[in-house]
Amino acid sequence: MDSAPVDRVADELYALPPARFVAARDAHARAALDRGDKALAKEISALRKPTVAAWALNQLARYRAAELAEAVALGDQLRAAQEGLRGRELRELGARRRVVVGALVRLAEALAVDRGTPLGSDAVQQVRATLTAALADAVLAARIRAGRLVRPVEQSGFGPLSERATPVRDDLAPRRERRRERKLAQARDEITAARTEVEAADSAVTEAEAALAEREDHAESLRAELRRAQQAAQEASTRVARAKRRAATAREKLTGAEARMTELRGDSV
DSSP: OOOSHHHHHHHHHTTSOHHHHHHHHHHHHHHHHHTTOHHHHHHHHTOOOOOHHHHHHHHHHHHOHHHHHHHHHHHHHHHHHHHTTOHHHHHHHHHHHHHHHHHHHHHHHHHHHHTTOOOOHHHHHHHHHHHHHHTTOHHHHHHHHHTOOSSOOOOOSSSSOOTTSOOOOOTTHHHHHHHHHHHHHHHHHHHHHHHHHHHHHHHHHHHHHHHHHHHHHHHHHHHHHHHHHHHHHHHHHHHHHHHHHHHHHHHHHHHHHHHHHHHHHHHHO
């Protein structure tokens, strides 16, 4: 089930007896206006009050969905037999159709009584005609099962709905389409915004990578300079060590020379 606000309101309204429909619809529209949602209020106000027969069919869709689904399946069989020109099978299914439609009509009458809106003879006939038509037309059957009929449909004979048949109006279809278009437009805007963000992020990544490469080059230059400085320091250290050894050797020589000089001086006395 669609979770949009107008659909939730429609589900509630088309479950109500027709006598309560307008007041409840207007109350929902006013509540939407009070919340500042003018678009929703307009959509709710456009919902049309169902006839008594359409309302009874809506109740059947809500509370006897299993029985209605079985009838729709029978309609599928009838159309297949008709397309295949299987006369005997078509006659047998036609007899079953009358039984099934009769049972559904009685269920619709009972539901209407339970909800305080008994069906008159005209409404009962309209319910019967619409159910008969639904077994011949899959689109109509789907609309009945949605539980939002506004008026019944009449059709004579089995087969696709004729051009003279009164169409079932789905008041929410245009609004669903507009809502779908709004959502598509929103999705397109989100895609455009996301693409812009991706492009900006890609540009930022490119700039960051360039800055990183520049800093890595600078770091490598500094490391090379450090290696050269370390090598120069090592060479200077080596020279200092050599100079110290030469100085020690010179001191030893000086000490020896001074000792000999002192010895020579002693001998001359």
